[in-house]
Amino acid sequence: MISSIIFTVLLVATAVIFIRRIAEIKGNINLGRDLDLSDNPSERWKTMARVALGQSKMVARPLAGFMHILIYVGFVLINIEILEIIIDGVFGTHRLFYGLIGSDLYYVLIGSFELLAFLVLVACVVFLIRRNIGKLKRFSGTEMTKWPKSDANIILIVECFLMLALLTMNAADSVLFMMKDTWVMQAGLDHYAGIEFPDSFWVSAYLTGFMPDDPMTLFYIERTCWWIHITGILGFLIYVPYSKHFHIFLAFPNTYYSKLQPSGEFNNLESVKKEVEMMMDPNVDPFAAPAPDAGDVAPQRFGAKDVTDLSWKNLMDAYSCTECGRCTSECPANQTGKLLSPRKIMMDTRDRLEELGKHKRANGSESEDGKSLLGDYVSSEELWACTTCNACTQACPVNIDPLSIIVDLRRFLVMEESAAPAELNGMFTNIENNGAPWQFAQADRLNWKDEA
Amino acid sequence: MESLQIKTMAEMMAASEEPEVLFWVGCMGSFDDRAKKITKAFAKILNKANVKFAVLGAEESCTGDPAKRAGNEFLFQMQAFANIQVLDGYNVKRIVTACPHCFNTLKNEYPELGGNYEVIHHTQFLQSLLNEGRITVEGGTFKGKKITFHDPCYLGRANGVYEAPREVLSKLDSELTEMKRCKQSGLCCGAGGAQMFKEAEKGNKEVNIERTEDALEVKPDIIAVGCPFCNTMMTDGVKHFNKENEIEVKDIAELIAEAADL
Structure with missing residues (x-):
């Protein structure tokens, strides 16, 4: 008894x-950004049955x-x-x-x-x-x-x-x-x-x-x-x-909630889309009053500096990681001695999220602690070592996507901080000026036709 | 040498003609001396197969792929916006390209920005030309040669195209050998993600050296590639080991053109 x-x-x-x-x-x-993943339930169930229940990627x-x-x-x-x-x-x-x-x-x-x-x-x-x-x-x-x-x-x-x-x-x-x-x-x-x-x-x-x-x-x-x-x-x-x-x-x-698109497809940032339309589309009225239901929302950052700039799926990825290191062992950058380790990206994301969550629970949801994922946890050297080859996402037995976090952090570095490596800034300028990553005139694009 | 018969979309439109397919050449294919040979080889095959095709020529511009991978979403979307205007202006429906990076971007990232096309990689296109009998190849040229294929990340893992290049290579009557890391687990050449345009970060080895070692292990006569970036990286890798006199690095289009005696 x-x-x-x-x-x-x-x-x-x-x-x-x-x-x-x-x-x-x-x-x-x-705490992550909204992301609608309610599409294709049947394909999602199948992915879950195959990958989680069926352990299909473990046996690699x-x-x-x-x-x-x-x-x-x-x-x-x-x-x-x-x-x-x-x-x-x-x-x-x-x-x-x-x-x-x-x-x-x-x-x-x-x-x-x-x-x-x-x-x-x-x-x-x-x-x-x-x-x-x-x-x-x-x-x-x-x-x-x-x-x-x-x-x-x-x-x-x-x-x-x-x-x-x-x-x-x-x-x-x-x-x-x-x-x-x-x-x-x-x-x-x-x-x-x-x-x-x-x-x-x-x-x-x-x-x-x-x-x-x-x-x-x-x-x-x-x-x-x-x-x-x-x-x-x-x-x-x-x-x-x-x-x-x-x-x-x-x-x-x-x-x-796996990514169902081809792994080479990166998302197109909505926030950028609006800006580009404003710049390029003659039919857009740049002075139009915002829609009445738009509310008074502060504009989002381009890319991610901290975990709150990532999607909730990125954050769920971080909690799902069991640190097996298959991503890192398949990573070409890591294999050749670079600082990048996709597993570290996931662990950093989780540790930073834990830290921020704790801070917000203690000090209120609006409170900031002055730290961020980028800088305090992940360095730009790690990010610039990535070849975006998708070996990490292929290797992960539970379909974690470290690449999407890496790219979002790069986006912040480039679009908010203008902190790309100098050679890449040169490449950007070339594309802007002459439509190719090198300094060749666009008018010369068909020259190969007549070259021996 | 006489120049190739290549029509631009503008010329086609002026003659009120419509091409079967648009050949998207890409920046490497337009400007890089090594990659231009791939472009020419592929154009010759298209001519030989009587494919009615056109290029954009001076109206083509970077798809924005390297900008996007490097995080410059603005520049990418501006390029996409401008390219979609041009492509839609010519009412383009089908695109073939010899660059997996252009292929991936046009196929996967343009639709959401309003650009909807059927996008085909040149190895897939070659596969259908061969299957339909529009071109034929003599096996003799490569008889007894050992060929190994290096999967480009943006064709293979990124888009699941593994069989088309292999099926095309199998027509060459040569010995096709796989590297220990191939298909889903193929190792990157080191050029992706805008690495092509910058020095590698600090490490103890270059990625292309690591990958070339994989290739050398199977002792090939030819390393076949399907991407102009991989081509550069593997060519440099082979030179690093002073093997450039024994091992050729060739695009699949070049091999087919050679076998078809073009």
């Missing part, structure tokens, strides 16, 4: 903390992709058992689903969960070895400072403990089931009455040999593991939205 109350309190507290954090993240994402790297699928499938399916654990926890029952689905099916169900748990354990160990001993280049890099490294290890280690707790719990339990007619009843563990299995469970069977004979000790082992497992999972739920591991939730909406 007491344990039911403690459990319910923990559960509710976790839910409250989790929901508050989600609201915080949602508020942060909404077969080993990591396969291991990730093990953890992913394990995570999703073991949740069914977590449902049982939660119900058991609240109502003080024991293995409630046994009564609902019958002995045989339950035995198979638990057996398959154990198999998955074992595979997850193996995958986590492999990942830990790869990450810490394997010296993979993409797990280092300037942005992979202390916290991102620990973040990755914390989750993997916690997952190992969760799986070990699950298996030990089942081992202890199955030994108790076997002896229930004699010892268990005497020890007063009558909730084991009426539960019968043909044998030990598939994986935890290998642990039963290590179990003690005393039913009370077994009972305490089972209970301890049960509590470790469930509090571990609740702790995980609180931790995840502060971590790169938030991708387990955001991968789905983020792929749903």
